Every structure is written in structure tokens, then in C-alpha cells.
Amino acid sequence: MxxxxxxxxxxxxxxxxxxxxxxxxxxxxxxxxxxxxxxxxxxxxxxxxxxxxxxxxxxxxxxxxxxxxxxxxxxxxxxxxxxxxxxxxxxxxxxxxxxxxxxxxxxxxxxxxxxxxxxxxxxxxxxxxxREDEEKALIEKEDKFVEGSEIKEDIIVEPEQAMFVEKFVGEVQAWLNDPNPEYDFLNVTGEGNDLNNYERRIIHQTIRSRFPNLSTTSKMGFVQITQSDPEAEKAIRIEKSNRTREEIDKAxxxxxxxxxxxxxxxxxxxxxxxxxxxxxxxxxxxxxxxxxxxxxxxxxxxxxxxxxxxxxxxxxxxxxxxxxxxxxxxxxxxxxxxxxxxxxxxxxxxxxxxxxxxxxxxxxxxxxxxxxxxxxxxxxxxxxxxxxxxxxxxxxxxxxxxxxxxxxxxxxxxxxxxxxxxxxxxxxxxxxxxxxxxxxxxxxxxxx
Amino acid sequence: MxxxxxxxxxxxxxxxxxxxxxxxxxxxxxxxxxxxxxxxxxxxxxxxxxxxxxxxxxxxxxxxxxxxxxxxxxxxxxxxxxxxxxxxxxxxxxxxxxxxxxxxxxxxxxxxxxxxxxxxxxxxxxxxxxREDEEKALIEKEDKFVEGSEIKEDIIVEPEQAMFVEKFVGEVQAWLNDPNPEYDFLNVTGEGNDLNNYERRIIHQTIRSRFPNLSTTSKMGFVQITQSDPEAEKAIRIEKSNRTREEIDKAxxxxxxxxxxxxxxxxxxxxxxxxxxxxxxxxxxxxxxxxxxxxxxxxxxxxxxxxxxxxxxxxxxxxxxxxxxxxxxxxxxxxxxxxxxxxxxxxxxxxxxxxxxxxxxxxxxxxxxxxxxxxxxxxxxxxxxxxxxxxxxxxxxxxxxxxxxxxxxxxxxxxxxxxxxxxxxxxxxxxxxxxxxxxxxxxxxxxx
Known part of the structure; x- marks a missing residue:
């Protein structure tokens, strides 16, 4: 059979x-x-x-x-x-x-x-x-992800990207400085209202290191920046992680x-x-x-x-x-x-x-x-x-x-x-x- | 296409x-x-x-x-x-x-x-x-084969084979000592008139080292031992080698x-x-x-x-x-x-x-x-x-x-x-x- x-x-x-x-x-x-x-x-x-x-x-x-x-x-x-x-x-x-x-x-x-x-x-x-050890390592990674303690690797920001970084950092700073911002989020995007994966990663890692109290979420065509809400974010991570754990179990x-x-x-x-x-x-x-x-x-x-x-x-x-x-x-x-x-x-x-x-x-x-x-x-x-x-x-x-x-x-x-x-x-x-x-x-x- | x-x-x-x-x-x-x-x-x-x-x-x-x-x-x-x-x-x-x-x-x-x-x-x-170097190495091997100068690797003769070796070496010696042997060749075989590949290799390498003036040829069920005829053997090697060279060329x-x-x-x-x-x-x-x-x-x-x-x-x-x-x-x-x-x-x-x-x-x-x-x-x-x-x-x-x-x-x-x-x-x-x-x-x- x-x-x-x-x-x-x-x-x-x-x-x-x-x-x-x-x-x-x-x-x-x-x-x-x-x-x-x-x-x-x-x-x-x-x-x-x-x-x-x-x-x-x-x-x-x-x-x-x-x-x-x-x-x-x-x-x-x-x-x-x-x-x-x-x-x-x-x-x-x-x-x-x-x-x-x-x-x-x-x-x-x-x-x-x-x-x-x-x-x-x-x-x-x-x-x-x-294999047993592979499954174990993946589950440990999920545990770290839920705790927010996983290590995120930074990529190299090429000199050509300096302008791009400066621009969105300026936007974020302006939004933070605004005492009455129109929205409680800020959408960051690139040329032609689009972002490639490389630009997305640069946004995530730059916000992570320069604005530890802000969160980033990838959306179609832009990255959304919000004030961190540790509780709500953890709940989302748990939900995501549970789906992944099911997949690991199946795998x-x-x-x-x-x-x-x-x-x-x-x-x-x-x-x-x-x-x-x-x-x-x-x-x-x-x-x-x-x-x-x-x-x-x-x-x-x-x-x-x-x-x-x-x-x-x-x-x-x-x-x-x-x-x-x-x-x-x-x-x-x-x-x-x-x-x-x-x-x-x-x-x-x-x-x-x-x-x-x-x-x-x-x-x-x-x-x-x-x-x-x-x-x-x-x-x-x-x-x-x-x-x-x-x-x-x-x-x-x-x-x-x-x-x-x-x-x-x-x-x-x-x-x-x-x-x-x-x-x-x-x-x-x-x-x-x-x-x-x-x-x-x-x-x-x-x-x- | x-x-x-x-x-x-x-x-x-x-x-x-x-x-x-x-x-x-x-x-x-x-x-x-x-x-x-x-x-x-x-x-x-x-x-x-x-x-x-x-x-x-x-x-x-x-x-x-x-x-x-x-x-x-x-x-x-x-x-x-x-x-x-x-x-x-x-x-x-x-x-x-x-x-x-x-x-x-x-x-x-x-x-x-x-x-x-x-x-x-x-x-x-x-x-x-x-690849070019692979082809070259194979052709060089053929050249050595024709000249009879290729290195033949000996295998290990296990202690269990001592009897087998002793037996065919004895047969060869008897054939050489016979002033009027019936045939100008000697066929060496094993149990049940058959030889496995391991036994064949033992016969070839033993004759090669102990009787340098004798030649061995693998045949169905036995190995034939004859007096060396360097000229005739070289002619056979050339013929064999030419076939292999054709195959290499095709490969x-x-x-x-x-x-x-x-x-x-x-x-x-x-x-x-x-x-x-x-x-x-x-x-x-x-x-x-x-x-x-x-x-x-x-x-x-x-x-x-x-x-x-x-x-x-x-x-x-x-x-x-x-x-x-x-x-x-x-x-x-x-x-x-x-x-x-x-x-x-x-x-x-x-x-x-x-x-x-x-x-x-x-x-x-x-x-x-x-x-x-x-x-x-x-x-x-x-x-x-x-x-x-x-x-x-x-x-x-x-x-x-x-x-x-x-x-x-x-x-x-x-x-x-x-x-x-x-x-x-x-x-x-x-x-x-x-x-x-x-x-x-x-x-x-x-x-x-």
C-alpha cells in the first residue's frame, strides 16, 4: 500500500x-x-x-x-x-x-x-x-515569540536608503510631536504608495530600535505604526502562535x-x-x-x-x-x-x-x-x-x-x-x- | 526542443x-x-x-x-x-x-x-x-593499461581463505613442475566448480605476485593460467583499450x-x-x-x-x-x-x-x-x-x-x-x- x-x-x-x-x-x-x-x-x-x-x-x-x-x-x-x-x-x-x-x-x-x-x-x-529535536526547537521559538523575547535579526541598511529612513523617521517624529493627531496610527509607505520586502524590514527594525514604545504591523502597501499595547499585542501573538503550533504538530x-x-x-x-x-x-x-x-x-x-x-x-x-x-x-x-x-x-x-x-x-x-x-x-x-x-x-x-x-x-x-x-x-x-x-x-x- | x-x-x-x-x-x-x-x-x-x-x-x-x-x-x-x-x-x-x-x-x-x-x-x-580532466584521466589510465604499467590494488586475503590459496598455488606449482604437462594452460576453480568475484581477485593477485611469468584470464566458472606471452598480451590489451577509448569518446x-x-x-x-x-x-x-x-x-x-x-x-x-x-x-x-x-x-x-x-x-x-x-x-x-x-x-x-x-x-x-x-x-x-x-x-x- x-x-x-x-x-x-x-x-x-x-x-x-x-x-x-x-x-x-x-x-x-x-x-x-x-x-x-x-x-x-x-x-x-x-x-x-x-x-x-x-x-x-x-x-x-x-x-x-x-x-x-x-x-x-x-x-x-x-x-x-x-x-x-x-x-x-x-x-x-x-x-x-x-x-x-x-x-x-x-x-x-x-x-x-x-x-x-x-x-x-x-x-x-x-x-x-x-525530527524530535526539530519539533522541540520550533516550539521553543514559539514560546519566545509569545513572550516577545525572540531575537530579531537586523539587515544591513544600504547608504542609498538614508533618504528613505530619514523621511519616515521624520513622519513618525512629527506624528508623535503632534498633541492632537488626527489618527491614533500612522501609515508609512514608499514610492508609488508601495513597499518592497527590503523596505518593510528597514521600517520594522528602525522603529524597533529608535521607538521602543511603538509597534509596527505590515499591511498591504504600507506599514502601520501604533502606540504599543503590550497586553493586546501578546494576545495577538498567542493567537498566531497557537495556529503555528497546530501546523507544527501536523508537520x-x-x-x-x-x-x-x-x-x-x-x-x-x-x-x-x-x-x-x-x-x-x-x-x-x-x-x-x-x-x-x-x-x-x-x-x-x-x-x-x-x-x-x-x-x-x-x-x-x-x-x-x-x-x-x-x-x-x-x-x-x-x-x-x-x-x-x-x-x-x-x-x-x-x-x-x-x-x-x-x-x-x-x-x-x-x-x-x-x-x-x-x-x-x-x-x-x-x-x-x-x-x-x-x-x-x-x-x-x-x-x-x-x-x-x-x-x-x-x-x-x-x-x-x-x-x-x-x-x-x-x-x-x-x-x-x-x-x-x-x-x-x-x-x-x-x-x- | x-x-x-x-x-x-x-x-x-x-x-x-x-x-x-x-x-x-x-x-x-x-x-x-x-x-x-x-x-x-x-x-x-x-x-x-x-x-x-x-x-x-x-x-x-x-x-x-x-x-x-x-x-x-x-x-x-x-x-x-x-x-x-x-x-x-x-x-x-x-x-x-x-x-x-x-x-x-x-x-x-x-x-x-x-x-x-x-x-x-x-x-x-x-x-x-x-569533464575535460575526467576524460584525460581515463585516457591516461588506458595508456597505462596498454603498457601494463597500471597499479593494481590488492585486496585483503582473509585468514579463512588460506586453504583455498594453498590449494591453487599447489596446483600451479605441480603444473609448472610437470616436465610434460597435458595442456599449456591450467584452469583454477573453487567449490562446486565456481568462483565468486572475491576468489577471482585472490587468484589474480596471488599469481601476479608469486608467479610473475604467468598470466591469468577470467573465464566462466574458472581462471585460466598460462605462460606469459608479452607480445600477444599487449595486442589483446590494445584491442580492449581501443574499445574503451571509443566508449570514453562517446561518454x-x-x-x-x-x-x-x-x-x-x-x-x-x-x-x-x-x-x-x-x-x-x-x-x-x-x-x-x-x-x-x-x-x-x-x-x-x-x-x-x-x-x-x-x-x-x-x-x-x-x-x-x-x-x-x-x-x-x-x-x-x-x-x-x-x-x-x-x-x-x-x-x-x-x-x-x-x-x-x-x-x-x-x-x-x-x-x-x-x-x-x-x-x-x-x-x-x-x-x-x-x-x-x-x-x-x-x-x-x-x-x-x-x-x-x-x-x-x-x-x-x-x-x-x-x-x-x-x-x-x-x-x-x-x-x-x-x-x-x-x-x-x-x-x-x-x-x-
């Missing part, structure tokens, strides 16, 4: 409900570039700490453009898992002077475009967002999805999930912390259980990286009839949706995770619980792309992560993420 | 012919961002040298995405100027490991998209290019347009031309020189005459910046019947083409330039050659958006820049570019 600016408000409540009812949630992200991990001239593998630094720099530089979510619920009546994939375009544009600059790699753009991501469309109907936009995921504490699935997490936190939560430990702690608080399909499929180091790509795993497991999985009728991928669409990839990730775990569980049962033997069978199945390996002895459900009886199966399979090409090979995220 | 990857090869010869026949050529560019000129915290106007630095940084950071050209020829039979606008999508993707990274401002992307530029399309059917792509413009030495028109020139040279010629003087010298060598419609329309400092935008000038002058201008039938803008399409803006720029100069020339005649009076009339016409100002006394042609009789009219109007917001206000590019 493609979510755009238009259907986002109606979709969000449903998504939040789906997240609440989900057993697992898969995520996938698409962004504007990836730096080469060995471009920095060290002739050895990265440590995971170095890799974190590397990915953090990438996330600061490159921009998230697509977010895929797939909620997975269990339908007891149909004894079937129900997947609901969502695909969100991420619009980097923001208001209130928040300029987002990001880097695009030409090769990454080419890759995204050739996989169907429409770069133009994200700026038209993608969903904007405010939080796509971050609501991340907020809902984080507060749900549901098991989070991803394929090579590390890079997705990095981008999600950098985009929606805050600038990333300086150390990997702080980052994994932060993630673990929100997501007590994370599942990396790349790690599970690697079977330790038994499976080669090329057989454990998401696309190959999808092919390997597609003939398995267990567990029963269906896609909600409202969430069927469009006929032309393909790999690397974030919603589609999130769907495939959730499916592959369930199939691998049910397969592994079945092998465990047939091996009398011998984890090494079961892993060996899964590895054979994956390396042969489904042509060799054990058969099912029992089907059914994905082992629960909370049930004490099945929790043990997840040891070494959850809360660890595979980081190929690093010395340690794996990052851990705390106990299951 | 929109030029894409598909019609570029057929269009280029026509464009080159049009450039040769042109009296003037207008250009316009669209790119991915513009930094605020006063963001750097100095509370005074930039000098033009500082502005150059600022624009140079921008050009290094932001990417050209659209190039508009409009050639203007004079049709003597019809006594009419003929405009031929071209609009090129610029594809930043490049091959041979040339990764182009560039910054996008979200606000700029939004602006471009809302003005009809399709960000997705440039990566699909935009025209790639190689010069859109730069051919800039090359044709530069070697034509024709008068070049632009509206706020400075920023266009900066982007054109940075994109197609070389990294920009460190000083403004070097840059203006470089431009002047290529374009002995440049015409900035913003400068002409400013009439010194008589006209306000808001009346001299390209859009407003276009409206101001659109009712004038002189000079006669038509658009070549093959180059008519599509019905939905609008302002900020680079081809369309180049067309408007050329039209406005001709109309202003014919108008000014006419006023000069009516004022007995008094330049100040004529400029005053043009200023009145522009500031009133065509409602006030003199009428035509004579129509006809744009004053020639080479004819000694009319050249004088251009004094102070050509080879100067308006740089609003700088202390000097104007950059000069050498004598007319």
Missing part, C-alpha cells in the same frame, strides 16, 4: 492499530547513497565501532527517501499470518526555514530510479516530517510512524537491519550518539527484540553472503507451505512493484523470517533439539537454494519470543545483527 | 551547425541548490571576489541538472531573427568508477519539481558527460555542446549569467580557478563577448531588481513588434513548458536581449545619441512595465558587436555582469 501525503492522515490510525495488533513488524529503508566501506585507506577490516562511525557519517550525509513497514498479525480463525505492507515516500522539504541539504550519489540515484523509486514524486506527494508527519513503532516495543525485523536502524534514528529521533554502545542501548530500550534475517540466514558463517541476499532467500523459501502467510487484501502489492521497493522488501523480509524460523524449528524437532545439526540443515537448504536440506516434520507457528518454552530457540538469532566485512562480524543489542 | 539520451546523437550535428550560423546564443542552467549569500555571518555586502568564492563553493557542491541553449540567427529573406531553443537533461551518472556525489537542497528540489523538472527523468534519459556526451559554444567564440547571452557561467565551467571544463580574475580571463578567451540581460535592464542602477526579473522583462517587452523574432518550427516550446525550463528561459533571454537593444538603439536615435537620455527612457519603460517610455522611431536589427559603426552602443552593456548585493555591483570580463 503506497502512502502519500494525501492518504497519510487517514492511514495513520489504521497503521497504529496494525502495529498494536502485530506479532512482528518488518522495516526497510531506501536512501540516497552508501559510501564504500574501505575507501578510507585502512588495509584491514573495520571494527564494528569503526563501521558504526562510518554508517553514522553516511546517515548524516545521505537522505532517507522511502520507508517500508510490514506488520504481521496472526489470524487465529484462519490459522494464518496476515501481512500488511506499507510504503511511505519521505519528503525532505520542511517549512519554517528548516533547510535540509543532503547528498545524492549519482550511482545510488540511478539504482533507485531503475528500481521504480520516483525522485520527483517524493517532493510532490511524499510525507514530510520533523511531525511521518515521524508519527517511527514514534508508534518505538512505543510499541514490538519485535522489529529487517534484512541487514543495522543500516535501516541508523537511518531511522538519524531521520526521526535525533543526531546519532557518538558511540555504538550508546546507539545499541537506545535501540534496545525501544525495541527489546530485533531480528536480522541476514544473521539468521548466515547460520553462523556457514552460508555465503551471495545466497543470503533478500532476493535469493525469497526464492529459496518460496515453495515452502509453512507457515501459512497471506497478504491483507487492502495491502496487495501492485503488479509492477518489485524488489527494492521498501514496502515490498519489508513484506519479503517478514515472510522470509517466518519461513526460516519455522523451518529451523522443524529441523530442531527432528534432530532432538540439537542446535548445531539444525543449523547445518538450514545452511544446506539455503546454500542449495532450497534444493537440498531436511523436510518438514512439523509446521505451524513462528517460535514465540516471549513464551519461555520457545524463547530459547531465539538464542543467538535475535538481538544480533550481522555486519559483514567487520572484524567482529556481529553487533549485539542486549539480552532477549 | 527537449534533448534526451535518445535523440542527442542526431541532434548534436544540427546544434553545432546552428551555433556556427548564430549571431548570438543564450544559455540558462538549473541546478540543485543555491546557498544564501549572507549566511556566512559577515554583516556587510560581499566583494565580487568573495561572491566568486561563494559561487565556486556552490558549484562544487550542487549539480547542474538542466542546460538550456537558444541559438539566434538572422534570416535575411524574411528579415527576421530565428530562435532555436534546446533543452538538455544533465545525467550526473558516469561509468568507470567515476562516482559523482552532489548536494540537493530540499527547497531547491521542490522548486525545480514544481517548475516541471523531472528529477527521475534526468537519471533515465538525461545526457551524461565527462564525453553533453560536454560536446559546451565545447562547441566555447570554440565558436559567439556572443553569449544570459540573465544573471555569472552563476550560469560558474556552473558551466565547473561541470564541463575543469575545477574553477582560485581567483575571479583567472575565471574572467578564462571566460573571456572563450567568449570575447558576453551579454547579461540583468545588467542591461538595470540601466545603471535606475531599475529595481523586481522589475528586471526575466519573467517581468518578458512581460514588459512582449507587446513590442520590433525586432521581428520567430521560433523555428522544430523548436516550438511544448504547450505545458513554462518559466524555469532552461530551454524556455534561454529563449526568453535571447528575445528580451534583442528587444531591449533595439528599443535602446531607437531611443538613442531619437535623443541624438545621448546615452544618458536613452538609458533614462529604457529605465522608465522597464520600471513602468511597458506602460510609459518612448516610442519607436526606428526598428530593425540588434546593433552589431563587431561593426565599428554600432559597436560603441554596447559600451558598458556587454562584457559586464550585474552581481546584485555585492559592493562593486558589477564584474567585468575584458574589452569588447
Amino acid at each position: 503506497d502512502i502519500t501525503l494525501e492518504n497519510f492522515p487517514d492511514t495513520l490510525p489504521n497503521l497504529i492499530k496494525d502495529i498494536k495488533n502485530a506479532e512482528f513488524i518488518a522495516v526497510d529503508t531506501e536512501f540516497t547513497g552508501v559510501s564504500r566501506t574501505r575507501a578510507d585507506g585502512i588495509n584491514r577490516k573495520h571494527t564494528i565501532e569503526e563501521r558504526y562511525d562510518h554508517c553514522r557519517n553516511d546517515a548524516e550525509k545521505f537522505q532517507l527517501l522511502q520507508l517500508g513497514i510490514c506488520t504481521v498479525a496472526f489470524d487465529k480463525e484462519l490459522e494464518s499470518y496476515v501481512c500488511r505492507p506499507y510504503c511511505f515516500g519521505v519528503n525532505p522539504s520542511a517549512k519554517w526555514g528548516l533547510e535540509r541539504e543532503f547528498v545524492i550519489q549519482a550511482s545510488a540515484a540511478k539504482f533507485l530510479v531503475s528500481n521504480g523509486l520516483d525522485l520527483t514524486k517524493v517532493f510532490v506527494d511524499g510525507i514530510p516530517y520533523l 511531525v508527519g511521518l515521524r508519527r510512524v517511527m514514534d508508534a513503532l518505538r512505543s510499541s516495543h514490538k519485535p522489529l525485523i529487517g534484512h541487514n537491519l543495522f543500516i535501516d536502524l541508523i537511518h531511522l534514528y538519524q531521520t526521526f529521533v535525533s543526531p546519532l550518539p557518538p558511540t555504538l554502545q550508546e546507539f545499541t542501548n537506545q535501540v534496545h530500550r525501544d525495541f527489546p527484540c530485533i531480528i536480522d534475517t541476514k544473521l539468521i540466514a548466515s547460520c553462523g558463517t556457514r552460508c555465503h553472503s551471495s545466497t543470503t541476499t533478500l532476493q535469493n532467500l525469497s526464492i529459496t523459501f518460496e515453495t515452502l507451505s509453512e507457515p501459512r502467510i497471506r497478504i491483507d487484501a487492502n495491502h496487495q502489492p501492485k503488479s509492477d512493484t518489485a524488489a527494492h521497493d521498501a514496502g515490498f522488501d519489508a513484506l519479503i523480509t517478514s515472510r522470509v523470517m517466518m519461513q526460516m524460523m519455522v523451518y529451523l524449528n522443524s529441523q530442531l524437532e527432528s534432530c532432538g533439539g540439537d542446535r548445531e545439526k539444525a543449523a547445518e540443515k538450514l545452511a544446506t537448504f539455503i546454500n542449495s537454494m532450497g534444493l537440498q536440506g531436511g523436510t518438514f516434520v512439523s509446521g505451524g507457528r513462528v517460535p514465540s519470543l516471549v513464551d519461555e518454552k520457545t524463547k530459547g530457540i531465539w538464542k543467538g538469532l535475535a538481538n544480533e545483527i550481522r555486519l559483514n566485512g567487520t572484524q567482529e562480524g556481529v553487533v549485539t543489542f542486549g539480552p532477549i | 527537449d534533448i534526451t539520451l535518445e535523440n542527442f546523437p542526431d541532434t548534436l550535428p544540427n546544434l553545432i551547425k546552428d551555433i556556427k550560423n548564430a549571431e548570438f546564443i543564450a544559455v540558462d542552467t538549473e541546478f540543485t541548490g543555491v546557498s544564501r549569500t549572507r549566511a556566512d555571518g559577515i554583516n556587510r555586502k560581499h566583494t565580487i571576489e568573495e561572491r566568486y568564492d561563494h559561487c565556486r563553493n556552490d558549484a562544487e557542491k550542487f549539480q547542474l541538472l538542466q542546460l538550456g541553449i537558444c541559438t539566434v540567427a538572422f534570416d535575411k529573406e524574411l528579415e527576421s531573427y530565428v530562435c532555436r531553443p534546446y533543452c538538455f537533461g544533465v545525467n550526473p551518472s558516469a561509468k568507470w568508477g567515476l562516482e559523482r556525489e552532489f548536494v540537493i537542497q530540499a527547497s531547491a528540489a521542490k522548486f525545480l519539481v514544481s517548475n516541471g523538472l523531472d528529477l527521475t527523468k534526468v537519471f533515465v534519459d538525461g545526457i551524461p558527460y565527462l 564525453v556526451g553533453l560536454r560536446r555542446v559546451m565545447d562547441a559554444l566555447r570554440s565558436s567564440h559567439k556572443p553569449l547571452i544570459g540573465h544573471n549569467l555569472f552563476i550560469d557561467l560558474i556552473h558551466l565551467y565547473q561541470t564541463f571544463v575543469s575545477p574553477l580557478p582560485p581567483t575571479l580574475q583567472e575565471f574572467t580571463n578564462q571566460v573571456h578567451r572563450d567568449f570575447p563577448c558576453i551579454i547579461d540581460t540583468k545588467l542591461i535592464a538595470s540601466c545603471g542602477t535606475r531599475c529595481h531588481s523586481s522589475t528586471t526579473t526575466l519573467q517581468n522583462l518578458s512581460i514588459t517587452f512582449e507587446t513590442l513588434s520590433e525586432p521581428r523574432i520567430r521560433i523555428d518550427a522544430n523548436h516550438q516550446p511544448k504547450s505545458d513548458t513554462a518559466a524555469h525550463d532552461a530551454g524556455f528561459d534561454a529563449l526568453i533571454t535571447s528575445r528580451v536581449m534583442m528587444q531591449m537593444m533595439v528599443y535602446l538603439n531607437s531611443q538613442l536615435e531619437s535623443c541624438g545619441g545621448d546615452r544618458e537620455k536613452a538609458a533614462e527612457k529604457l529605465a522608465t519603460f522597464i520600471n513602468s512595465m511597458g506602460l510609459q517610455g518612448g516610442t519607436f522611431v526606428s526598428g530593425g536589427r540588434v546593433p552589431s558587436l563587431v561593426d565599428e559603426k554600432t559597436k560603441g552602443i554596447w559600451k558598458g552593456l556587454a562584457n559586464e555582469i550585474r552581481l546584485n548585493g555585492t559592493q562593486e555591483g558589477v564584474v567585468t570580463f575584458g574589452p569588447i
Whole structure:
């Protein structure tokens, strides 16, 4: 289901409900570039700490453009898992002077475009967002505005404007000196009874500094000057500010999805999930912390259980990286009839949706995770619980792309992560993420 | 006329012919961002040298995405100027490991998209290019490849590969030790009679360092090892290299347009031309020189005459910046019947083409330039050659958006820049570019 600016408000409540009812949630992200991990001239593998630094720099530089979510619920009546994939375009544009600059790699753009991501469309109907700290800064600015304590930046008054300034300052002085002025306001304007923005700013800042007891209000064609009425002006500021606060609240936009995921504490699935997490936190939560430990702690608080399909499929180091790509795993497991999985009728991928669409990839990730775990569980049962033997069978199945390996002895459900009886199966399979090409090979995220 | 990857090869010869026949050529560019000129915290106007630095940084950071050209020829039979606008999508993707990274401002992307530029399309059917230094570096690499003197980077051989290396080194040694080997080659392969790219690279680099007299060739499923035959190998390298050189020559792509413009030495028109020139040279010629003087010298060598419609329309400092935008000038002058201008039938803008399409803006720029100069020339005649009076009339016409100002006394042609009789009219109007917001206000590019 493609979510755009238009259907986002109606979709969000449903998504939040789906997240609440989900057993697992898969995520996938698409962004504007990836730096080469060995471009920095060290002739050895990265440590995971170095890799974190590397990915953090990438996330600061490159921009998230697509977010895929797939909620997975269990339908007891149909004894079937129900997947609901969502695909969100991420619009980097923001208001209130928040300029987002990001880097695009030409090769990454080419890759995204050739996989169907429409770069133009994200700026038209993608969903904007405010990160937590961005929202906070805007609200603080509103607080200052209401108190009248915000800092107003003065612009340079060019020498050519001296005459103009002298003229309106004279008018103001004359109006103030008049013991019986005709009106309790004075309208200041320029040539042809008009003002450009530059002239308006000069009037505002000159009155502000020279006549602190006067107020200025921009009107069509002129600036109106009145005696200050602090109470009334504050009331107007509060009214204005309330409107802006409503807009800010609305502009939080796509971050609501991340907020809902984080507060749900549901098991989070991803394929090579590390890079997705990095981008999600950098985009929606805050600038990333300086150390990997702080980052994994932060993630673990929100997501007590994370599942990396790349790690599970690697079977330790038994499976080669090329057989454990998401696309190959999808092919390997597609003939398995267990567990029963269906896609909600409202969430069927469009006929032309393909790999690397974030919603589609999130769907495939959730499916592959369930199939691998049910397969592994079945092998465990047939091996009398011998984890090494079961892993060996899964590895054979994956390396042969489904042509060799054990058969099912029992089907059914994905082992629960909370049930004490099945929790043990997840040891070494959850809360660890595979980081190929690093010395340690794996990052851990705390106990299951 | 929109030029894409598909019609570029057929269009280029026509464009080159049009450039040769042109009296003037207008250009316009669209790119991915513009930094605020006063963001750097100095509370005074930039000098033009500082502005150059600022624009140079921008050009290094932001990417050209659209190039508009409009050639203007004079049709003597019809006594009419003929405009031929071209609009090129610029594809930043490049091959041979040339990764182009560039910054996008979200606000700029939004602006471009809302003005009809399709960000997705440039990566699909935009025209790639190689800058002069990029082409040179690739050709030098080919020269080294032919000589066998290129530096081949070794990858790290992981400890897990020790067995694999030992095995094929043993095979090679056995083959070399065999006084009567069955074949004059040895095929080395891996598990399942296959090799991944990593294993291939290990074989190549190991043989290279341990057996300098042997050669390796990648084949489907294996690497073939033979005794070196320097002559034959060089012949193969030359053949390969010739194919690559042909591809490089083709990949010069859109730069051919800039090359044709530069070697034509024709008068070049632009509206706020400075920023266009900066982007054109940075994109197609070389990294920009460190000083403004070097840059203006470089431009002047290529374009002995440049015409900035913003400068002409400013009439010194008589006209306000808001009346001299390209859009407003276009409206101001659109009712004038002189000079006669038509658009070549093959180059008519599509019905939905609008302002900020680079081809369309180049067309408007050329039209406005001709109309202003014919108008000014006419006023000069009516004022007995008094330049100040004529400029005053043009200023009145522009500031009133065509409602006030003199009428035509004579129509006809744009004053020639080479004819000694009319050249004088251009004094102070050509080879100067308006740089609003700088202390000097104007950059000069050498004598007319």
C-alpha cells in the first residue's frame, strides 16, 4: 500500500492499530547513497565501532527517501499470518526555514530510479516530517515569540536608503510631536504608495530600535505604526502562535510512524537491519550518539527484540553472503507451505512493484523470517533439539537454494519470543545483527 | 526542443551547425541548490571576489541538472531573427568508477519539481558527460593499461581463505613442475566448480605476485593460467583499450555542446549569467580557478563577448531588481513588434513548458536581449545619441512595465558587436555582469 501525503492522515490510525495488533513488524529503508566501506585507506577490516562511525557519517550525509513497514498479525480463525505492507515516500522539504541539504550519489540515484523509486514524486506527494529535536526547537521559538523575547535579526541598511529612513523617521517624529493627531496610527509607505520586502524590514527594525514604545504591523502597501499595547499585542501573538503550533504538530508527519513503532516495543525485523536502524534514528529521533554502545542501548530500550534475517540466514558463517541476499532467500523459501502467510487484501502489492521497493522488501523480509524460523524449528524437532545439526540443515537448504536440506516434520507457528518454552530457540538469532566485512562480524543489542 | 539520451546523437550535428550560423546564443542552467549569500555571518555586502568564492563553493557542491541553449540567427529573406531553443537533461551518472556525489537542497528540489523538472527523468534519459580532466584521466589510465604499467590494488586475503590459496598455488606449482604437462594452460576453480568475484581477485593477485611469468584470464566458472606471452598480451590489451577509448569518446556526451559554444567564440547571452557561467565551467571544463580574475580571463578567451540581460535592464542602477526579473522583462517587452523574432518550427516550446525550463528561459533571454537593444538603439536615435537620455527612457519603460517610455522611431536589427559603426552602443552593456548585493555591483570580463 503506497502512502502519500494525501492518504497519510487517514492511514495513520489504521497503521497504529496494525502495529498494536502485530506479532512482528518488518522495516526497510531506501536512501540516497552508501559510501564504500574501505575507501578510507585502512588495509584491514573495520571494527564494528569503526563501521558504526562510518554508517553514522553516511546517515548524516545521505537522505532517507522511502520507508517500508510490514506488520504481521496472526489470524487465529484462519490459522494464518496476515501481512500488511506499507510504503511511505519521505519528503525532505520542511517549512519554517528548516533547510535540509543532503547528498545524492549519482550511482545510488540511478539504482533507485531503475528500481521504480520516483525522485520527483517524493517532493510532490511524499510525507514530510520533523525530527524530535526539530519539533522541540520550533516550539521553543514559539514560546519566545509569545513572550516577545525572540531575537530579531537586523539587515544591513544600504547608504542609498538614508533618504528613505530619514523621511519616515521624520513622519513618525512629527506624528508623535503632534498633541492632537488626527489618527491614533500612522501609515508609512514608499514610492508609488508601495513597499518592497527590503523596505518593510528597514521600517520594522528602525522603529524597533529608535521607538521602543511603538509597534509596527505590515499591511498591504504600507506599514502601520501604533502606540504599543503590550497586553493586546501578546494576545495577538498567542493567537498566531497557537495556529503555528497546530501546523507544527501536523508537520511531525511521518515521524508519527517511527514514534508508534518505538512505543510499541514490538519485535522489529529487517534484512541487514543495522543500516535501516541508523537511518531511522538519524531521520526521526535525533543526531546519532557518538558511540555504538550508546546507539545499541537506545535501540534496545525501544525495541527489546530485533531480528536480522541476514544473521539468521548466515547460520553462523556457514552460508555465503551471495545466497543470503533478500532476493535469493525469497526464492529459496518460496515453495515452502509453512507457515501459512497471506497478504491483507487492502495491502496487495501492485503488479509492477518489485524488489527494492521498501514496502515490498519489508513484506519479503517478514515472510522470509517466518519461513526460516519455522523451518529451523522443524529441523530442531527432528534432530532432538540439537542446535548445531539444525543449523547445518538450514545452511544446506539455503546454500542449495532450497534444493537440498531436511523436510518438514512439523509446521505451524513462528517460535514465540516471549513464551519461555520457545524463547530459547531465539538464542543467538535475535538481538544480533550481522555486519559483514567487520572484524567482529556481529553487533549485539542486549539480552532477549 | 527537449534533448534526451535518445535523440542527442542526431541532434548534436544540427546544434553545432546552428551555433556556427548564430549571431548570438543564450544559455540558462538549473541546478540543485543555491546557498544564501549572507549566511556566512559577515554583516556587510560581499566583494565580487568573495561572491566568486561563494559561487565556486556552490558549484562544487550542487549539480547542474538542466542546460538550456537558444541559438539566434538572422534570416535575411524574411528579415527576421530565428530562435532555436534546446533543452538538455544533465545525467550526473558516469561509468568507470567515476562516482559523482552532489548536494540537493530540499527547497531547491521542490522548486525545480514544481517548475516541471523531472528529477527521475534526468537519471533515465538525461545526457551524461565527462569533464575535460575526467576524460584525460581515463585516457591516461588506458595508456597505462596498454603498457601494463597500471597499479593494481590488492585486496585483503582473509585468514579463512588460506586453504583455498594453498590449494591453487599447489596446483600451479605441480603444473609448472610437470616436465610434460597435458595442456599449456591450467584452469583454477573453487567449490562446486565456481568462483565468486572475491576468489577471482585472490587468484589474480596471488599469481601476479608469486608467479610473475604467468598470466591469468577470467573465464566462466574458472581462471585460466598460462605462460606469459608479452607480445600477444599487449595486442589483446590494445584491442580492449581501443574499445574503451571509443566508449570514453562517446561518454564525453553533453560536454560536446559546451565545447562547441566555447570554440565558436559567439556572443553569449544570459540573465544573471555569472552563476550560469560558474556552473558551466565547473561541470564541463575543469575545477574553477582560485581567483575571479583567472575565471574572467578564462571566460573571456572563450567568449570575447558576453551579454547579461540583468545588467542591461538595470540601466545603471535606475531599475529595481523586481522589475528586471526575466519573467517581468518578458512581460514588459512582449507587446513590442520590433525586432521581428520567430521560433523555428522544430523548436516550438511544448504547450505545458513554462518559466524555469532552461530551454524556455534561454529563449526568453535571447528575445528580451534583442528587444531591449533595439528599443535602446531607437531611443538613442531619437535623443541624438545621448546615452544618458536613452538609458533614462529604457529605465522608465522597464520600471513602468511597458506602460510609459518612448516610442519607436526606428526598428530593425540588434546593433552589431563587431561593426565599428554600432559597436560603441554596447559600451558598458556587454562584457559586464550585474552581481546584485555585492559592493562593486558589477564584474567585468575584458574589452569588447
